[in-house]
Amino acid sequence: MSRRPRRELAGGLAHVTARTVRRFPLFLGERDALAYLGLLDHVTREVADWEVLAYCLMPNHVHLVVDAEIEQLSVAMQRVNGVYAQRFNRVHGFRGHLFQGRYHAKPIADEAHLPGSIRYVAMNPVRAGLCVRPENWRWSSYRATLGLAPAPPFLNVDRLLSSLSADIGVARRMFRDFVEQELARVPEAGTVPGTVPTRAVPTRTATATA
Secondary structure (H helix, E strand, O other), rough: OOOOHHHHOOOOEEEEEHHHHHHHHOOOOOOHHHHHHHHHHHHOOOOOOEEEEEEOOOOOOEEEEEEEHHHHHHHHHHHHOOOHHHHHHHHHHOOOOOOOOEEEEEEEEHHHHHHHHHHHHHHHHHHHOOOOOOOOOOOOOOHHHHOOOOOOOOOOHHHHHHHHOOOOHHHHHHHHHHHOOOHHHHHHOOOOOOOOOOOOOOOOOOOOOO
């Protein structure tokens, strides 16, 4: 039996968020953030049939823009968040739930709305005062989308860029200009300059307290 096209299945493009219980820090060190990205890579390669089109790691939550059938999204998020929470508790000496219930998925109407959703994700650390510009935030896919950093294996940047232009250079300039329009509307955009997300991952040697 041939596989049905993704468009005919339940699910599709979605903006996914997952938050911690009581705003508890999600990352207590750089290794935590790298571990979460590593899990996204593992799940994309080995576990779930989905596409990750954008991501942003924040101090107590994560943003993902994905394309997935509902069942595959559930499998992927349960594996990523479940394994990450187990690792977090083991490494830092905690017990109990890390995430606030299930993830939340907001459908993205169609491809035309994809750039706006990814822009919202890219601008999240700026609006939170964690950086001056979205490309300053290391823990986001925005730098890779613009070609300023290598894209991790699990990240599909072509999906967004190809929706803007067949010329990748033109597409990147178009999306950058699209983000710049939003940046100009943010009052006092960013109060913490630099590329180190100190509030999300304080230092390499930071430790948790029980």
